Amino acid sequence: MAAAMTVGSQISVDGDTLTDARETLKATPVGRGRFVFLDEQSNVVELPDSVQRLLGSTLQTLAREGSVRINSIPSELSSTTAARIIGISRPTLMKWVSEGRVPAFKVGSHTRFNRDDVMAFCHARSQAQRVAFETMRQDDEEFDI
Structure with a gap:
């Protein structure tokens, strides 16, 4: 059993x-x-x-x-945690924040992120990567590469 x-x-x-x-x-x-x-x-x-x-x-x-880990994610994230979830370095994340690509807010002098915003960003980024890959694949087929 x-x-x-x-x-x-x-x-x-x-x-x-x-x-x-x-x-x-x-x-x-x-x-x-x-x-x-x-x-x-x-x-x-x-x-x-x-x-x-x-x-x-x-x-x-x-x-x-052979194993799986499921964790809860707090509603407010530090820049280190948000960067890890997105899969980028913290300096890159902070650059993207200053460019307005990723929404953030300040708590005192610390930059914080809303979990839902980070997850939505990850989803949109993943969708964009899929579209880019599909476009590349179609170009390969079209030009017989």
């Missing part, structure tokens, strides 16, 4: 559960199925799309990497 053990806010997954996750993805790839929740009376409760994406991403990462 597969098991997961909760210790504080961490969930440890045994080998059987990891195998189950991998087998589940082989049988039904994420995006081709839906996660459901059964309540105490065994009624099927449809989960919202945002939760579907979270569970799908978690399952894919678990199957691929």
